[in-house]
Amino acid sequence: APRTIIVGGVAGGMSAATRLRRLDDDREIIVIERGPHVSFASCGLPYYVGGEIQDRASLLVQTPESLRARFALDVRVRHEVVSVDRQTRTIRVRDLATGAEEALDYDTLILSPGTVPPAPLTGSEDGIPVATLRTIGDVDRIVETLSSGATHAIVAGGGFIGLEAVENLARRGIRVTLVHRGALPFRPLDAEMAGPVVEELRAHDVDLRLSDAIARVTETGVVLDSGDALDADLVIDARGPRPDTALAVAAGLPLGHSGGIAVDAWHRTSDPRIFAVGDATEKTDAASGAAALVTMAGLANRHGRSAADAIVLGVDAVEPAEPATGVAILRVFDLVIATVGASEARLRAEGTPHRIVHTHPTDHAGYFPGAERMAIKLMIAPADDRILGAQIVGGRGVDRRIDVLSLAMQTGVPASRLSRLELAYAPPFGAAKDAVNQLGYVADNLRGGLTRTLQWHELDAAREAGATLIDVRSPAEVAAGAIPGSVRIPLDELRSGGTPLPKGPLVVHCQVGQRGHTAARLLSAAGHDVRNLDGGYLTWAAGR
Numbered sequence: 134a135p136r137t138i139i140v141g142g143v144a145g146g147m148s149a150a151t152r153l154r155r156l157d158d159d160r161e162i163i164v165i166e167r168g169p170h171v172s173f174a175s176c177g178l179p180y181y182v183g184g185e186i187q188d189r190a191s192l193l194v195q196t197p198e199s200l201r202a203r204f205a206l207d208v209r210v211r212h213e214v215v216s217v218d219r220q221t222r223t224i225r226v227r228d229l230a231t232g233a234e235e236a237l238d239y240d241t242l243i244l245s246p247g248t249v250p251p252a253p254l255t256g257s258e259d260g261i262p263v264a265t266l267r268t269i270g271d272v273d274r275i276v277e278t279l280s281s282g283a284t285h286a287i288v289a290g291g292g293f294i295g296l297e298a299v300e301n302l303a304r305r306g307i308r309v310t311l312v313h314r315g316a317l318p319f320r321p322l323d324a325e326m327a328g329p330v331v332e333e334l335r336a337h338d339v340d341l342r343l344s345d346a347i348a349r350v351t352e353t354g355v356v357l358d359s360g361d362a363l364d365a366d367l368v369i370d371a372r373g374p375r376p377d378t379a380l381a382v383a384a385g386l387p388l389g390h391s392g393g394i395a396v397d398a399w400h401r402t403s404d405p406r407i408f409a410v411g412d413a414t415e416k417t418d419a420a421s422g423a424a425a426l427v428t429m430a431g432l433a434n435r436h437g438r439s440a441a442d443a444i445v446l447g448v449d450a451v452e453p454a455e456p457a458t459g460v461a462i463l464r465v466f467d468l469v470i471a472t473v474g475a476s477e478a479r480l481r482a483e484g485t486p487h488r489i490v491h492t493h494p495t496d497h498a499g500y501f502p503g504a505e506r507m508a509i510k511l512m513i514a515p516a517d518d519r520i521l522g523a524q525i526v527g528g529r530g531v532d533r534r535i536d537v538l539s540l541a542m543q544t545g546v547p548a549s550r551l552s553r554l555e556l557a558y559a560p561p562f563g564a565a566k567d568a569v570n571q572l573g574y575v576a577d578n579l580r581g582g583l584t585r586t587l588q589w590h591e592l593d594a595a596r597e598a599g600a601t602l603i604d605v606r607s608p609a610e611v612a613a614g615a616i617p618g619s620v621r622i623p624l625d626e627l628r629s630g631g632t633p634l635p636k637g638p639l640v641v642h643c644q645v646g647q648r649g650h651t652a653a654r655l656l657s658a659a660g661h662d663v664r665n666l667d668g669g670y671l672t673w674a675a676g677r
């Protein structure tokens with residue numbers, strides 16, 4: 134029987150192994166895993182630290198024994214693949230308990246080695262405990278330290294794992310400092326979308342150290358690049374993952390531009406007998422078509438399964454992998470943050486032309502109790518109306534909207550067509566004009582030139598160039614916060630024409646952009662040169 138060896142027994146590796154077995158009952162399938170556990174719920178680890186997941190055993194989705202019993206898999210934990218010889222089609226495997234090595238030959242090999250931990254922080258050998266948040270062993274150590282009277286923890290890195298760590302440490306009553314190199318946490322979010330995340334962290338007493346980094350770990354805490362010294366009991370190192378390409382490189386397999394293992398749409402490396410999937414591999418970015426690293430569990434699972442299909446059924450029988458939208462979602466206390474595709478910052482850095490839409494819809498009909506507002510940002514390619522990316526920050530209903538937008542991106546639904554999508558609605562769940570439909574209306578108005586908008590960060594320049602800003606909100610809204618120096622004319626008075634308008638270009642704004650659009654239409658019909666401040670006061674205030 135043919136033999137397939139799989140390196141790495143968690144997300145991508147185990148999806149490949151079990152699919153292989155379902156397709157081919159005769160094949161010999163060997164899974165080699167360096168760690169003591171296979172098929173564990175990495176994504177659940179932060180919630181075990183926080184105590185929301187209480188049963189440690191529930192993180193261990195499968196064991197070598199259960200996999201042998203159900204799938205006849207030969208799973209070898211605490212074994213490491215140390216080299217691959219492509220000429221003889223053999224790998225060398227080291228038993229980490231005994232140090233003994235053995236050669237195994239393969240017909241096909243699947244690499245799913247994941248990521249490598251960040252380089253150790255200076256001073257971590259003899260300072261306070263430093264842990265990454267990657268394995269069951271990591272969370273055991275973290276929970277042990279927290280249970281032995283820790284009161285203050287420092288999280289290094291404000292990516293999704295860092296933010297999940299912050300939330301879960303705080304949930305346990307631990308005082309948390311988040312040290313993040315960037316000016317704002319969670320890089321996929323643009324500034325005006327990240328503003329509420331900063332507020333949420335501060336509202337939960339998280340000590341935020343932005344544009345800073347840990348210079349060294351000491352016996353009592355850490356010293357930051359800024360020179361600040363902080364006392365702490367524990368550091369969780371959640372700095373960004375890097376693809377684990379060592380084995381592939383040593384075997385002479387090429388990497389792509391992103392630094393991940395280069396694979397084709399059937400997950401084949403340059404050697405047709407060696408497949409690679411998961412965080413270690415390069416993906417194609419759905420927004421730009423460029424090479425990218427996207428380290429998400431869904432892709433690893435899907436690609437593992439599809440590599441098994443290609444091995445057993447042949448590539449001609451298998452659909453090629455689709456570009457990755459990179460859709461992601463996370464919870465930070467009471468906020469839900471979700472992103473897909475490219476950010477505005479990235480589009481600007483790449484010089485990619487784009488159009489932006491900001492909206493602030495509620496998750497369900499405003500007249501039904503409990504409606505929660507969310508902020509949505511959509512990036513669109515002006516040339517062909519393609520969706521380039523989206524960001525949502527809110528509460529309930531964020532998950533559903535980001536998935537619809539990811540689906541739209543993946544299947545090429547143009548932004549204007551979002552207005553015509555048929556989406557489930559009853560008052561507790563949505564609105565007759567769903568948040569996604571509303572994005573489509575605005576996109577369509579922009580595309581057709583029915584409305585012209587101005588972004589929050591363009592306002593100062595427009596005013597310096599002579600534009601007058603008109604706030605069309607009600608006096609009560611203005612009293613609760615307004616953009617300095619605006620002329621205040623509520624929308625209904627604007628129509629009655631009682632107030633004389635200044636000459637020259639106008640920028641109108643309301644709270645979220647909708648009444649602003651009506652005002653802009655009214656004024657442009659009256660012959661004014663007018664633009665609507667996109668996303669209204671709320672977007673401007675969040676970006677300030």
Ligand code: FAD
Nearest residue numbers: 141143144145167176213214246247411412428429430433
């Ligand atoms: P992994 O699952 O990391 O598995 C790789 C395995 O290979 C490792 O166990 C490693 O020990 C083993 N290995 C490496 N080299 C060798 C070798 N030479 N010999 C033997 N074994 C080897 N993704 C989401 O989509 N949503 C989430 O909410 C989410 N949350 C996460 C939270 C945390 C704390 C972490 C750490 C990750 C999270 N992820 C999340 C990411 C997700 O877990 C990864 O994308 C996914 O696990 C990648 O699968 P993989 O098979 O490529 O690598």
